[in-house]
Amino acid sequence: DIQMTQSPSSVSASVGDRVTITCRASQGISSWLAWYQQKPGKAPKLLIYAASVLQSGVPSRFSGSGSGTDFTLTISSLQPEDFATYYCQQANSFPHTFGGGTKVEIK
Amino acid sequence: VQLVQSGAEVKKAGESLKISCKGSGYSFATYWIGWVRQMPGKGLEWMGIIFPGDSETRDNLSPQGQVTISADKSISTAYLQWSSLKASDTAMYYCVSPNRGYSYGFDYWGQGTLVTVSS
Numbered sequence: 001d002i003q004m005t006q007s008p009s010s011v012s013a014s015v016g017d018r019v020t021i022t023c024r025a026s027q028g029i030s031s032w033l034a035w036y037q038q039k040p041g042k043a044p045k046l047l048i049y050a051a052s053v054l055q056s057g058v059p060s061r062f063s064g065s066g067s068g069t070d071f072t073l074t075i076s077s078l079q080p081e082d083f084a085t086y087y088c089q090q091a092n093s094f095p096h097t098f099g100g101g102t103k104v105e106i107k
Numbered sequence: 108v109q110l111v112q113s114g115a116e117v118k119k120a121g122e123s124l125k126i127s128c129k130g131s132g133y134s135f136a137t138y139w140i141g142w143v144r145q146m147p148g149k150g151l152e153w154m155g156i157i158f159p160g161d162s163e164t165r166d167n168l169s170p171q172g173q174v175t176i177s178a179d180k181s182i183s184t185a186y187l188q189w190s191s192l193k194a195s196d197t198a199m200y201y202c203v204s205p206n207r208g209y210s211y212g213f214d215y216w217g218q219g220t221l222v223t224v225s226s
Binding site: 001032034036038043044045046048049050055087089091092094095096097098099100101 | 143150151152153155165166167201207209210211212213214216217218219
């Protein structure tokens with residue numbers, strides 16, 4: 001199975017900060033990577049697919065990049081509603097494993 | 108598109124269980140549908156997906172046969188079934204659908220079904 005490692009596991013940031021989350025795959029996955037946001041008590045929400053394509057309705061402050069084994073999710077200017085846990089998921093080969101998550105907390 | 112899951116369950120270890128997810132607003136038989144597990148306070152785990160049109164399944168379920176994914180396209184419903192529950196099956200289970208295809212992430216999620224198993 002492909003292992004997905006996210007870092008950091010948590011980050012404290014202020015409104016307006018630029019936040020970057022990284023996701024590393026244990027082997028190459030081309031651009032088959034998705035990012036999700038999950039708020040407490042809610043189902044996750046798809047933010048980005050194919051590493052860099054913004055899901056419809058997702059604010060443009062979110063962006064994704066990378067290919068192969070290294071990927072990043074960037075929030076250009078953190079908003080109050082962005083405090084949540086973020087997960088990456090590889091969709092290159094089964095099982096489509098998730099990363100361990102990154103919790104974005106208020107500083 | 109809507110995925111509506113069955114309600115919360117409280118069971119005892121060793122019992123069987125079948126939870127459901129009804130899809131609507133799209134052609135159920137022609138899109139993959141699957142399940143993601145989230146244990147209390149933990150991350151997301153991909154369990155498996157099924158193509159209702161021909162019941163082709165890709166999963167990560169172990170041991171094989173104890174947990175199964177199925178779908179009934181005639182009633183647009185997918186299922187996750189246990190033959191013998193364990194306390195470690197306690198989790199929230201989300202029904203998911205990758206409407207663009209399974210390589211593009213899960214764009215639709217059900218509301219979740221909380222399964223609590225006591226030992």
